[in-house]
Amino acid sequence: MSNYPYEYARCLDMDQIEESSQARSLEGFTPLLSLLEACGALLMILVAVWTICYRNGFSWKSNPQLEFNWHPLLMTIGLVFLYANAMLIYRTQRNVRKRRLKLIHAGMMLFIVLLTVIALVAAFDSHNLATPSPIPNMYTLHSWVGLTTVILFCCQWVAGCVSFLFPGLQSPLRASYMPIHVYFGVAAFIGAITSCLLGLNEKAIFTLKEKYQTFVGEGILMNCIGLLFVSFGGLTVYLITQERYRRLPRPEDDVLLSR
Template sequence: MVMDGYRGFLGLLVSALLVGFLSVLFTLIWVLHYREGLGWNGAGPEFNWHPVLMVTGFVYIQGIAIIVYRLPWTWKCSKLLMKSIHAGLNAIAAVLAIISLVAVFDFHNHSKIPNMYSLHSWVGLTAVILYILQLLLGVFIFLLPWAPLSLRALLMPIHVYSGLLIFGAVIATTLMGVTEKLIFALPTKYKLFPPEGIFTNTLGLLILVFGALIFWIVTRPQWKRPKEPNSSLLQPNGGTAEGMEGSMAINVSNMDKSDSELNSEAAARKRNFILDEAGQRSTM
């Protein structure tokens, strides 16, 4: 299959992957060069795992998971395989997000800093909880062959919308977290444009651009994965969606055939009536 606007898609995809990779790289440079590095001792280096894992998992890997269905090279792969890859990437992002939360809570407790007082923490924890619920519902509704087709059709628009909503909330939360960290780390120098402030503000812009590219790629209808003509969505009773469609097609065919037969019989009766009437007139 040929994708409409393939060159444009390829350019945006490469740009998104590059910008996302730079976001992860900038985060590592930030914590290794400007902060205290990485560690797990309850001090600053343990906190630094929070931005690294969040940007790597919750931003970069989640963004890739969102657009994985749009890759035209995967259109020949089965839908079940792509669902598994989509769920696997989201699971990796969820694990990294949970570890990053453990790191920040442990740092706060060790340093006697109150937890969950900022808007960043409120929105961030809400996004993590919703993300895990989204992942679990996606696995049980769309990946495993348990849910009926009617339920899948009902929940699919909600699943897509909530996924984009959560991703947007993650981008916003990350930007709030970067700003909050800079204000705490550079209380008097931040407004003087120090190198760390400029570098980390650039990181925020990269994260924002990455989110914008992901949103653009995933919302273009011409880049949507085509429906599989021979896909097999298993039903609880062992049937398939295609089987239902096939039986419907047979019924329609039979209905068409019955209509044609009725029309033929009506035409034959009309011809016989005309011939009989003509015969009666000739004998008179």
């Protein structure tokens, strides 16, 4: 006599247990993600308010001093907000096929590279074209940490494209490189947050000078932006490093992009 009805019911029970277990492991993910996105949106708004209302807006090479204002805004949008969302996309889009997520992830990273290049050009132009004399480049800790972060980020993007988008690479090699990719991805993000904090403090000291210690409005706003950088960075690292929030493997995950 066939045991098919019993086995079918047992499989259904196992699926229900697995779904229940997954639901329990994801507890708190949605509220934390919502808080993260709210912090990120507020961060970008405050940086825009600071650069427009206190730093007189934007320009290009015709006004190098205003050209610099593109630097903090684009770095915040690209190397902080979009970078965090690109890293979290595998956890926020759980039901999307992994090969599509790979392409979206790589595309977001490429767009971040573009924003970063524009931001760096704005920073160097604001120094090189300054009047009456140019301002030296690459002498501050902010510039050293920032450039190191950008180089690490670009190396991560290239290595990720070769490792996860190249159809001929064997699965064991991808699996062995994955922890390295994740580690250095998080390291680059922490470097970006650190660089933003150093740059913000540097800008406050250089531009406000002795007024900074009198609690002027711009100084308070810059300090609030700094706290948001820390909050956004901490939430991002927490969501990325929590194993219980990982995307569960799917049968099609190992299918090559060429298929």
